[in-house]
Amino acid sequence: MTPKELFLFDLWGYVVIEDVLTPEEVAAANAAVEHHLDLVQKRKPGLSQGADNLIAATGRGEFSQNPLTFERPWCEPFRRMLVHERIVGIFNEILGTGFRLDHGPGLIQMDDETEGHRLHGGMTFDLSQYHGFDHGKMHCGLCVAAWQLTDVEPGDGGFACIPGSHKSNYRPALDVLMLDADWGCVEQVVAPAGSVVIFNEALVHGTLPWQPADRLRRSILFKYSPGFMSWGSPHEKCPIADPTPEEEAIYQSPRRTGRTALGEV
Numbered sequence: 001m002t003p004k005e006l007f008l009f010d011l012w013g014y015v016v017i018e019d020v021l022t023p024e025e026v027a028a029a030n031a032a033v034e035h036h037l038d039l040v041q042k043r044k045p046g047l048s049q050g051a052d053n054l055i056a057a058t059g060r061g062e063f064s065q066n067p068l069t070f071e072r073p074w075c076e077p078f079r080r081m082l083v084h085e086r087i088v089g090i091f092n093e094i095l096g097t098g099f100r101l102d103h104g105p106g107l108i109q110m111d112d113e114t115e116g117h118r119l120h121g122g123m124t125f126d127l128s129q130y131h132g133f134d135h136g137k138m139h140c141g142l143c144v145a146a147w148q149l150t151d152v153e154p155g156d157g158g159f160a161c162i163p164g165s166h167k168s169n170y171r172p173a174l175d176v177l178m179l180d181a182d183w184g185c186v187e188q189v190v191a192p193a194g195s196v197v198i199f200n201e202a203l204v205h206g207t208l209p210w211q212p213a214d215r216l217r218r219s220i221l222f223k224y225s226p227g228f229m230s231w232g233s234p235h236e237k238c239p240i241a242d243p244t245p246e247e248e249a250i251y252q253s254p255r256r257t258g259r260t261a262l263g264e265v
């Protein structure tokens, strides 16, 4: 993690890292999604939770099968993201070595008729989603690598958050979470295709409706936890039929001791 990434992630609770995937890797990931469009199912609307500014006709598109289990070559772009050296370096720093895949990968596909997701996260004492600083080092709970397969430009919608709210002490008003009131603190996050948005689930965040009529939003989210804990139900085993040692390691069950760490530690 560069000093700039470390500073911004600590300050804001998220950071955008550009050019992690090459244009060829982005194209291969999009081709894998398009080859499996029959597995992209529209979620029943409801994530807007009644917020007038987020309601729309349909729910977001999600994979009904784990893309890590697609046949070759279609699984390969997602398997590369799972243990990508860039995110391994970042999560070793913020989650600690021996971090694990908590859940995902999950697709978020949106068109201009897709509802948003009310702001959520943070604001409570939660020992699975947190941000702290102790002994000269940042310590985080559940964090996300959201890979961008399409461009997200200013005004497009998509991922939005209240920067710095992972450390805030007061709960924003419900009106703000519903986007009925604008206190000037909600930011739509701009991120080009090929970038990865790293964010802390303790951050107040959600989804704005997607505006472009001529472009989809497509993001793949992998959620990781420190090695000792699990936010979701722990995996019974790695679902990949021919896992590499790194893939096996990232699927270890949650425990404090005896972990195999990824990357250089």
Ligand SMILES: O=C(O)CCC(=O)C(=O)O
Binding pocket: 108, 117, 144, 146, 158, 159, 160, 205, 206, 207, 208, 219, 221
């Ligand atoms: O990327 C998004 O649109 C929001 C994702 C989200 O809310 C979450 O993963 O908790």
